[in-house]
Amino acid sequence: MKIAVIAGDGIGKDVTAEALKVLKAVGEKFGRRFDLEQLPWGADHFLKTGESLPPNGYDLLRQCDAIFLGALGDPRIPDFGYARDILLGTRFELDLYVNWRPISLLDERLCPLKGCTPADVNFVVFRENTEGVYVNIGGRFKAGTDDEVAIQEEINTYKGVHRIVRHAFEYAKANGLTKVCMADKSNAMTQGHALWQRVFKELAPLYPSVTATHYYIDALAMYMVLDPGQFEVIVTNNLFGDIITDLAATFQGGLGMAASGNLHPGKTSMFEPVHGSAPRFAGKNIANPIGAIGSMALLLETLGAKQEAAAIDAAVLRAVKENQVTSDIGGTLGTREAGDFIAAAVLTMRSDE
Ligand code: IPM
Numbered sequence: 001m002k003i004a005v006i007a008g009d010g011i012g013k014d015v016t017a018e019a020l021k022v023l024k025a026v027g028e029k030f031g032r033r034f035d036l037e038q039l040p041w042g043a044d045h046f047l048k049t050g051e052s053l054p055p056n057g058y059d060l061l062r063q064c065d066a067i068f069l070g071a072l073g074d075p076r077i078p079d080f081g082y083a084r085d086i087l088l089g090t091r092f093e094l095d096l097y098v099n100w101r102p103i104s105l106l107d108e109r110l111c112p113l114k115g116c117t118p119a120d121v122n123f124v125v126f127r128e129n130t131e132g133v134y135v136n137i138g139g140r141f142k143a144g145t146d147d148e149v150a151i152q153e154e155i156n157t158y159k160g161v162h163r164i165v166r167h168a169f170e171y172a173k174a175n176g177l178t179k180v181c182m183a184d185k186s187n188a189m190t191q192g193h194a195l196w197q198r199v200f201k202e203l204a205p206l207y208p209s210v211t212a213t214h215y216y217i218d219a220l221a222m223y224m225v226l227d228p229g230q231f232e233v234i235v236t237n238n239l240f241g242d243i244i245t246d247l248a249a250t251f252q253g254g255l256g257m258a259a260s261g262n263l264h265p266g267k268t269s270m271f272e273p274v275h276g277s278a279p280r281f282a283g284k285n286i287a288n289p290i291g292a293i294g295s296m297a298l299l300l301e302t303l304g305a306k307q308e309a310a311a312i313d314a315a316v317l318r319a320v321k322e323n324q325v326t327s328d329i330g331g332t333l334g335t336r337e338a339g340d341f342i343a344a345a346v347l348t349m350r351s352d353e
């Protein structure tokens, strides 16, 4: 397997080192070779060279089986332009239309919701990843004056909505799940989100084993907090998905725990922890590596290495159960030590543990 690695900025570098450490352990345990293509893209590279990524950058990524990304963002470059080129650019250029964000609580003590157990927090969010307000279509008129007009368009296409909603149903079907909830704001956004309604109603009957439900996004946010146990699969647009997955991450212990995949099923996909580059914590050996390590598990699972992915998940669960974790989730370990524990657990755990 050839994996492109963009450690990126800030704590992205710290957590990527741990994800690679765990990957190495997986390689040893299962006798697999991983060919890593380390790419220096990020703030330092941009400041040095003036380029976000080289002209053939996206092609370089396409030639790999998968991409691992740490995090991007640096206070020296406040407009975030180079990072948008790398992160959103890759999502768009490689047409990674599924943003896959599984939410699962590994231990009750990590959940800020009263009385919630791992049985209550176990769902997956599919966020549309190539359209919506992220397409950067719009403009400003009379910028900088009191008459400024700012327009930011939201794009919804039949093809785009159809493929993400279908993915949600297909995922449910393939994984024996029985509930798919679509969230939009069709009561206010009566044009764009009417399309979501239409597509959802078209697709739902094709999946008789799945109960299709709908919430407006504001109600969804409320019910996620009040009763997360009712959800199995949630599908929504790019912006709403961005917002609710930060909320959902808190249910599992915070952003440090949250893993994600940006997929184009069957093609080169990109995996990244949901947290950002957290410049204040960079290089201090305090960032939680679990989001990154979990993202590596999603990468392996997507490439068909299911046992390998399961071994990582089991090792992470052990680390959490034994509190061999970083301080954001109540442990005393540093980033590196938390990674060491998980890598060692991958190597030593039996497959039935
Ligand atoms: C995410 C992030 C990005 C997004 C930012 C960094 C542009 O918040 O992946 O959730 O909004 O998609």
Ligand code: MG
Pocket: 242, 243, 246
């Ligand atoms: Mg986000």
